[in-house]
Amino acid sequence: AQSVAQPEDQVNVAEGNPLTVKCTYSVSGNPYLFWYVQYPNRGLQFLLKYITGDNLVKGSYGFEAEFNKSQTSFHLKKPSALVSDSALYFCASLYGNKLVFGAGTILRVKS
Amino acid sequence: GAVVSQHPSWVICKSGTSVKIECRSLDFQATTMFWYRQFPKQSLMLMATSNEGSKATYEQGVEKDKFLINHASLTLSTLTVTSAHPEDSSFYICSARDPTAASGSYEQYFGPGTRLTVT
Numbered sequence: 001a002q003s004v005a006q007p008e009d010q011v012n013v014a015e016g017n018p019l020t021v022k023c024t025y026s027v028s029g030n031p032y033l034f035w036y037v038q039y040p041n042r043g044l045q046f047l048l049k050y051i052t053g054d055n056l057v058k059g060s061y062g063f064e065a066e067f068n069k070s071q072t073s074f075h076l077k078k079p080s081a082l083v084s085d086s087a088l089y090f091c092a093s094l095y096g097n098k099l100v101f102g103a104g105t106i107l108r109v110k111s
Numbered sequence: 112g113a114v115v116s117q118h119p120s121w122v123i124c125k126s127g128t129s130v131k132i133e134c135r136s137l138d139f140q141a142t143t144m145f146w147y148r149q150f151p152k153q154s155l156m157l158m159a160t161s162n163e164g165s166k167a168t169y170e171q172g173v174e175k176d177k178f179l180i181n182h183a184s185l186t187l188s189t190l191t192v193t194s195a196h197p198e199d200s201s202f203y204i205c206s207a208r209d210p211t212a213a214s215g216s217y218e219q220y221f222g223p224g225t226r227l228t229v230t
Contacts, residue, residue: 044206049217099145103154
């Protein structure tokens with residue numbers, strides 16, 4: 001079965017510090033992986049994706065993610081966190097035509 | 112990027128009434144749209160896949176007679192919550208893929224969501 005796990009309900013980081021939001025996947029075949037961000041009472045905004053190619057994927061707002069096949073992980077990273085990065089982050093995998101989402105991780109960046 | 116809108120952004124209705132939520136792709140034509148439900152501080156649950164010109168495909172456990180989906184045009188899908196009850200209160204989000212996007216793009220574009228409160 002296709003599944004995505006985000007092991008942390010919440011991640012706290014100080015502004016200016018690097019951040020990591022973790023995601024692991026369990027899929028059959030080649031994974032198509034995505035990160036989305038959701039601000040309160042809003043829809044999801046696309047950050048980045050891995051389909052094929054370089055394992056390090058760069059996306060919007062300075063975010064990047066590293067695809068690691070041996071560890072079945074796709075962690076989201078940013079070198080220097082901003083308070084405005086505080087939001088709910090979802091990792092997702094494409095299964096056929098459907099997106100399968102992880103449970104989400106709340107990121108809190110404190111000044 | 113492609114833009115998806117939803118209307119209304121929030122709605123309050125009385126128990127037993129029906130509510131219609133619209134999802135529009137503003138700058139592209141979407142043959143397929145998706146409807147999700149999200150409870151507070153939880154993930155998105157796919158309810159159904161809306162296919163233009165044909166019946167929607169519902170996920171297991173979703174009542175098709177309660178959540179009516181119509182995809183009458185390439186830019187509009189509607190979700191009607193019939194005979195709403197308080198337990199139907201939730202955040203409903205739609206998404207769509209742009210079929211003209213570059214091959215291998217795959218991402219879905221999400222609407223801003225509709226907050227439904229049933230009293």
